[in-house]
Amino acid sequence: MSQILDMIIGKRLSPEDLVKKWRQSIRTQQRELDKSIRGIETEETKAKRLLKDAAKRNDTASCKMLAREIVHSRKVKDRLHTSKAQLNSLIMSMQQQLAVVKVTGALQKSGEIMGMVNSLIKLPEISASMQEMAREMMKAGIIEEMISDTLEMDDEAIEEEADEEVDKVITEITAGLLGQAGAVGADLPKEKVKQKVKEDDDMAARLSALKAV
Template identity: 65%
Template structure:
C-alpha cells in the first residue's frame, strides 16, 4: 500500500518509510537552496558590471554602495552553502539511522541530528519544512526537543567595521586597486553615502527575498 494511502486511512509509517520520507524532503530542500544560490550568483554578476561601469565614471560613492551589495550577496550565498552542507550531513545521519534500525529494530536518539535540525530551523528559506520535520522526529524519538534560537548577536560596531573591511576588499578587487584598500579610499562614508547605502541595501534585501520566493 502506498504511503499516501497510509496517510489517508491514518496508518502510521514504518520507521524505514519515515526515514525515507525525511531524506526525500531534505533532497527537495537542497534543490531549493541550489536555486537560491544560482539566483544570488546571477545578481552578483549584474552588480559587478554596474560597479565596474561606475568606476570608469569615477563615481566613488556608487562604487561603495555597489560593493556593499556584493558583500551582502556573498554572505547570503555562504550562509546557504553552509546550510546545504548541513543538509547533506543530516542525510548521512539518517542513513546511519536506517543501518542501526536493521540491527536494533527501532530508530535511535541522535544528538547530531538534533543539532543539525536546530541549526537548519534558523534558515528562513527552509525553516517551515525543518520545523515540521523536527516535530516528526520528536514523535519518532530521534530527538528530544526543538531548541530555542540562542545565537548571540555580535556587537553592531564590530559588524560594521568588518563589513567596511570587506567592502574595501571588493572595491580593490574589482577596480584593479584604484579604490578600496588604496591610500585614501578607506575613509568612513559621508552622510549622504550612508543614506544612499541604506536605500540600496533595502532594495537588495527585497530582491533577495524575491529570489528565495
C-alpha cells in the same frame, strides 16, 4: 479511508518509510538552497557590472553601496553552502538510522541529529520544512525536545561589514580603477547623479532583498 489518510499524514508510517521520507525532504531542501545560491550569484554579477560602471564615473557613493552589498551577499552565500554541507551530514545520519532500523526495528535517539536540525531550522529558506521534519522526529523519538520556531540569525555580524572588506571588493572588481573608496575625490556632478539614480536604486532594491535571507 482512514488508513489512507493516516498514511498520508504520516501517523502510521513505518520507521523505514519515515527515514526515506526525511531523506527525500532533505534533498528537496538542498535544491532550494541551490536555487537561492544561484539567485545570489546572478545579482552579484549584476552588482559587479554596476560597480565597474560607477568606478568609471568616479561615483564613490555608488561604489561603496554596491561593494557593501556584494560583501553581504558573499557572506550569505557562504552560510548557504555551510547549510548544504549540514544537510549532507543529516542525510548520512539518516542512512545510519536506516541501518539501525534494519537491525533493531526501531529508530534511535540522536543528539547529533537534534543539533543539526536545531541549526538548520533557523535558515529562512528551509525553516518551514525543517520545523515539520523536527515535529515528526519528536513523535518518532529521534529528538527529545521541541525545536524553537524563533529564527535567530546573526544579522549584526552580517550587516556591519568592515570598510576594509568593502575597499578590498572595490579594488578587486575594478582592478584598482577606483582604488580605496575613501581616498577618491569628488563624486559626479548633480546632473549626472540624477541620470543614474534610477538604475542604482533598482539594483539596490534587488540586492537589499538579500538582507531578508
